Amino acid sequence: MKRSKSVESLQRRRRMIFHFLLGVATLYLLFIAFKFRRFSEVSAVFSGDGSVSGGAADVGRSLFGSAGRGGAHHRKLEDGLHDGYGPVTGITMNRNLQGGVSHRRGKFSELERMAQEAWVLGIKAWEEVEKYGSDVAWNLTTAVEVKPESCPSSMSMAEPATEKVMLLPCGLAVGSSITVVGTPHNAHREYVPQLANLRQGDGTVMLSQFMLELQGLKSVDGEDPPKILHLNPRLKGDWSQRPIVEHNTCYRMQWGKALRCDGVPSQENDETVDGFVKCEKWDHVDSLDPKETKVTSWLKRFVGRPKKPDMAWPFPFAEGKLFVLTIHAGVEGYNIYVGGRHISSFPYRTSPRKDMNAALKKEAEYFKDIVHNLTAAYIMKCDDDTFVRVDVILRIIEAIFPNTSLYMGNINHFHRPLRSGKWAVTFEEWPEEIYPPYANGPGYIISSDIATYVVAKHANQSLGLFKMEDVSMGMWVEELNTTMTIQYSHSWKFCQYGCIENYYTAHYQSPRQMICLWEKLSHSRAECCNSR
DSSP: OOOHHHHHHHHHHHHHHHHHHHHHHHHHHHHHHHHHHHHHHHHHHTOOOOHHHHHHHHHHHHHGGGGGGGOOOOOOGGGGGOOOOOOOEEEEHHHHHHHOOOOOOOOHHHHHHHHHHHHHHHHHHHHHHHHHHHHHHOHHHTTTTTOSSSOOOOOOOOOTOOOOOOOOOTTTTTTOOOEEEEOOOOOOEEEHHHHHTOOTTTEEEEEEEEEEEOOOOOSSTSSSSOOEEEEEEEEEETTTOOEEEEEEEEETTTTOOOOEEESSOOOTTTTBBBBSSSSSOOOTTOOOSSOOOHHHHHHHHHHSSSSOOOOOOSHHHOTTOOOEEEEEEEEEEEEEEEEEEEEEEEEOOOSHHHHHHHHHHHHHHHHHOOOOTTTEEEEEEOTTTTOOHHHHHHHHHTTTTTTTTTEEEEEEEOOOOSSSTTTTTTTTTTTSOOOOEEEEEEEEEEEHHHHHHHHHHHHTOOOOOOOHHHHHHHHHHHHHHTSSSEEEOOOTTTTTTOOOOTEEEOOSSOOOHHHHHHHHTTOOOOOOOOOO
């Protein structure tokens, strides 16, 4: 009897545990149904049930069905609708179908919110496309139209009488060439004032010449464009009374040293241009080769001569005769041909002259006055286009207390680096927000102790370098200022952007403006010259 009661109590406990587990499972299912109340919709999307994806497909077809209006070349978009949508996209589409834009309250997930916004924006965009497509027909030829080449491989000018200038959109690249076909005019009489002043005849001379120039873009207002190459063959009228070919360059209206080829060949030890001599040899009509006459040449030819005879070419240009001139842009300079024969080569002048640098180096080593001048108490740095009132600068320095460490100029405080443009500085080059105080580069003055400090730091390879010279000087002066007192002297009259009245320095001045400034100073007037 006791055993039966214990069995009944055990069964009762088991039923209670079962009911408890069943209740927990029911609560779990209710929780799942409440938390994920769209579980059936997601299942329908995955299973391909037409109740969800079918409606979406219908709307998709209505939206994308007009894609083929423009012609057969447009890709059909409705084929991809049979593949179904992802779970979030399908649910969002279904909601939009049932009530336009969903107004369901409650919390949206981030992914749902993004999908809903994308769907709304997509509908608006497609409606605009349909409106545009109903008015304007698509044209395949305009859609795939190829833009013309910005840098043409060849150009020609057939009417030189009416057009004297040809624009090369991309310049003259290395390996390209220019060919000119023309005929020099017969010599004409021209009046030369210099000859009239010398009282040589009537002051006229017979002149026959032409010029060919390669000009750059205009860089400074009021000045002529730079002449990258100036080629001037003179058949008659040169001061040497011989036919010559003259080459030169002109930058900022300042001519360089001309290369004149007069028929005398370049020396063997002269520099070459792309392996060619600068000047080839040619004979003159009014001169005979002193080495041998024609009779001697023919006699040696019949007897037999040990070496090949030298070819004697005339001057490559003649009055009234057609010529074909070709200028080839090589690696080191321009190589000039006439009738397929090389006559001269002109090196590029993109860097300082080597002969001038060599002369300055010899002078500095001999006199020791350019590189090392220990007697100067102050040093001024200025650009080549800066005009300096030296007398005023000297008076300002003399007014300063002697033996003062000085840093003078148009000093910038709290100047921020430019992160874009010509003077852009990256964060790797200068990670800080502001520069140290520095004077603008067109003109500033430092005392000799600052210069000595910079030279010493450079000698022991501990000098910090920056790509902008004026900022670098400010950085070095700031370092030295931590160990000794340096007087910073600022003045706006060290003009950075041009010229102001009563200036100390004037920047961006052309040679013509500098002459004008000097003439005004000679009359005790520190005024600017606006005309370039």
